[in-house]
Amino acid sequence: MESPSWASYAAAWLATLALLLLSRHLRRRKANLPPGPKPWPIIGNLNLIGSLPHRSIHELSKKYGPIMHLRFGSFPVVVGSSVEMAKAFLKTHDVAFANRPKIAAGKYTTYNYSDITWSPYGPYWRQARRMCLLELFSAKRLESYEYIRREEMNALLRGLYESSANVVTLKDHLSTVSLNVISRMVLGKKYTDESEVSIVSPEEFKKMLDELFLLSGVLNIGDSIPWIDFLDLQGYIKRMKALSKKFDRFLEHVLDEHIAKKKDGKDDAAKDMVDVLLDLADDPTLDVKLERHGVKAFTQDLIAGGTESSAVTVEWAISELLRKPEIFKKATEELDTVIGRDRWVEEKDIVNLPFINAIAKETMRLHPVAPMLVPRLAREDCNIEGYDILKGTRVLVNVWTIGRDPKLWDNPDEFCPERFIGKDIDVKGHDYELLPFGAGRRMCPGYSLGLKVIQSSLANLLHGFTWKLPGNMEKEDLDMDEIFGLSTPKKIPLDAVVEPRLPQHVYSV
Numbered sequence: 001m002e003s004p005s006w007a008s009y010a011a012a013w014l015a016t017l018a019l020l021l022l023s024r025h026l027r028r029r030k031a032n033l034p035p036g037p038k039p040w041p042i043i044g045n046l047n048l049i050g051s052l053p054h055r056s057i058h059e060l061s062k063k064y065g066p067i068m069h070l071r072f073g074s075f076p077v078v079v080g081s082s083v084e085m086a087k088a089f090l091k092t093h094d095v096a097f098a099n100r101p102k103i104a105a106g107k108y109t110t111y112n113y114s115d116i117t118w119s120p121y122g123p124y125w126r127q128a129r130r131m132c133l134l135e136l137f138s139a140k141r142l143e144s145y146e147y148i149r150r151e152e153m154n155a156l157l158r159g160l161y162e163s164s165a166n167v168v169t170l171k172d173h174l175s176t177v178s179l180n181v182i183s184r185m186v187l188g189k190k191y192t193d194e195s196e197v198s199i200v201s202p203e204e205f206k207k208m209l210d211e212l213f214l215l216s217g218v219l220n221i222g223d224s225i226p227w228i229d230f231l232d233l234q235g236y237i238k239r240m241k242a243l244s245k246k247f248d249r250f251l252e253h254v255l256d257e258h259i260a261k262k263k264d265g266k267d268d269a270a271k272d273m274v275d276v277l278l279d280l281a282d283d284p285t286l287d288v289k290l291e292r293h294g295v296k297a298f299t300q301d302l303i304a305g306g307t308e309s310s311a312v313t314v315e316w317a318i319s320e321l322l323r324k325p326e327i328f329k330k331a332t333e334e335l336d337t338v339i340g341r342d343r344w345v346e347e348k349d350i351v352n353l354p355f356i357n358a359i360a361k362e363t364m365r366l367h368p369v370a371p372m373l374v375p376r377l378a379r380e381d382c383n384i385e386g387y388d389i390l391k392g393t394r395v396l397v398n399v400w401t402i403g404r405d406p407k408l409w410d411n412p413d414e415f416c417p418e419r420f421i422g423k424d425i426d427v428k429g430h431d432y433e434l435l436p437f438g439a440g441r442r443m444c445p446g447y448s449l450g451l452k453v454i455q456s457s458l459a460n461l462l463h464g465f466t467w468k469l470p471g472n473m474e475k476e477d478l479d480m481d482e483i484f485g486l487s488t489p490k491k492i493p494l495d496a497v498v499e500p501r502l503p504q505h506v507y508s509v
């Protein structure tokens with residue numbers, strides 16, 4: 001018998017491929033997708049997304065409803081914009097949506113998805129979360145670092161005191177304190193200290209972190225239209241590669257130092273998070289081996305997650321308060337009553353400061369650091385409220401819209417911390433109307449640390465200083481626009497003038 005020719009093989013192969021494509025097409029056509037605007041060929045609905053994607057998507061969901069189907073280039077995207085949808089994606093079907101899309105930022109800036117944020121759902125990521133829970137963010141470990149947070153807070157307050165009557169750019173001070181806190185907790189010291197024979201200056205390092213957050217959140221066209229990815233039309237890939245080189249140089253140096261210290265058997269009592277990660281990397285019983293690039297990726301995640309988000313939130317809080325002097329007054333009344341004028345606020349005081357807590361929550365309602373959380377990816381076909389969400393769909397939960405839902409909040413655009421007084425709403429992922437840290441399996445593992453830094457910086461900034469806008473600037477003139485990245489900071493950083501409001505001896509801490 002004559003053996004089949006290459007032509008019959010090719011024909012059989014093409015027929016199979018055609019059948020597969022056809023069945024996928026039919027499955028998609030048959031699917032009852034959520035409502036959404038009609039997509040254009042190639043670009044899908046990208047033409048409808050402006051430079052502030054959460055705002056564009058907010059407007060679209062007003063038209064199409066709380067579950068909406070979009071296309072970013074060739075990728076289906078579903079957006080949930082109500083409490084019910086947030087619950088469906090992050091609780092009821094959490095495990096079906098626990099993956100992350102493989103976007104360029106994860107590939108180029110986090111060692112090919114080896115960090116916690118961008119690693120796919122699976123044993124590696126599960127192990128990472130276990131490490132966070134048991135080792136890195138355990139209540140005991142966080143408590144053991146309290147002295148670091150106190151020392152750095154004191155340095156911030158001293159710095160502001162020394163700048164009294166001058167114009168200060170608040171975010172610079174806040175980023176310094178959070179970078180110092182996180183560096184000492186994660187890396188064991190301030191690697192960026194001016195006094196160190198430092199591998200990178202603090203200013204340069206902060207710029208690297210800003211760039212990392214921006215590039216992790218931008219809408220990179222190649223992530224939506226993969227066949228033009230190589231053109232790198234917006235230049236983001238080039239920036240990601242350059243940035244990852246800078247971070248790698250820094251992280252290599254950090255790891256080398258830690259390994260040398262470990263070999264010398266020095267300093268075993270005061271372990272930082274990199275020490276913990278290196279111990280885990282040496283642990284033969286781990287389910288999945290943690291490699292050197294994994295330790296670097298985790299370390300970078302911890303520094304980035306811990307530095308930018310709290311500074312951004314506190315800057316928004318003070319900006320909102322500068323527009324509402326009556327809230328400022330109420331906050332200082334609470335501080336004077338509960339703390340008194342003779343000392344600073346400590347972390348243990350926070351539970352006794354409901355109004356300060358309410359200001360923090362109200363800030364996170366109106367200015368969530370990640371307005372659409374970090375995108376998730378459907379691991380399987382799923383049905384939500386009668387709509388089909390197909391495997392491979394990217395899922396965004398628009399907490400920015402939920403925070404402004406008039407069905408949930410009276411006068412939703414108004415900054416009004418009182419709305420939280422006497423209410424049992426917290427930010428820990430149980431109350432779906434307020435999700436600044438997300439919820440479910442992919443929820444922020446650093447939320448308790450983030451909250452501590454936000455609450456105590458905010459409380460002390462209000463306790464220790466009066467705040468004014470510079471020159472003749474009126475509160476109505478204060479710009480409240482944001483820029484979009486993985487975090488959403490103020491577009492124009494807040495400049496303000498501070499004056500001490502406590503007796504002088506309190507400032508000599």
Ligand code: HEM
Binds near residue numbers: 369370437446454
């Ligand atoms: C103000 C403080 C913070 C805010 C508002 C914040 C917010 C968030 C949000 C919204 C997510 C995505 C959740 C989701 O997809 O459902 C996230 C994830 C994450 N955050 Fe935070 N975060 C903060 C502080 C921190 C800190 C202090 C760290 C670490 C030191 C951290 C590390 C991470 C990591 C590693 C993830 C990825 C989790 C995963 O994919 O499994 N964050 N954060």
